[in-house]
Amino acid sequence: METTNKEQIYDEQISPLMTQIIAICQQHKIPMLASFSIPTEADPDLACSTSLIGNGFEAPESYTRALRELRPELFRRPGLMIRAEHGDGSMTLTSVI
Structure with missing residues (x-):
């Protein structure tokens, strides 16, 4: 029995449509x-997610909640952020995780 390669189908058929969308x-x-x-034998959790939320794309809060569920790593905050403003007008941001 032939196994469907969902990743290949995504790459060949869905991705071009997504580019247009x-x-x-x-x-x-x-x-x-x-x-x-689009799971594979090598990566059973493989997924492809795309979002246009925030930065001028005012989506309902339910979209943000859904994205947080799908990609929680995008919403993790560093343990500590240090912002230093220098005399020459430049700024340094340091993240301590």
Whole structure:
């Protein structure tokens, strides 16, 4: 029995469509969230997620909650942030994890 390679299907068929969708959404400032589960034998948790949320894309809070569930690492905050403003106008940000 032949196993479907979902990653290959995503790469060949879905990704080109997503490129078009993302461009249209960016042009018209339409917030969006899409996530695809494309497991492989090597990576059973493989997924591809795309979002346009925040930074001019005003999405409902439910989109942010969904993205937080899908990609929690995007919402982790460093243990400590140190901001130093220098006399020459430059700034240094240091993150202590």
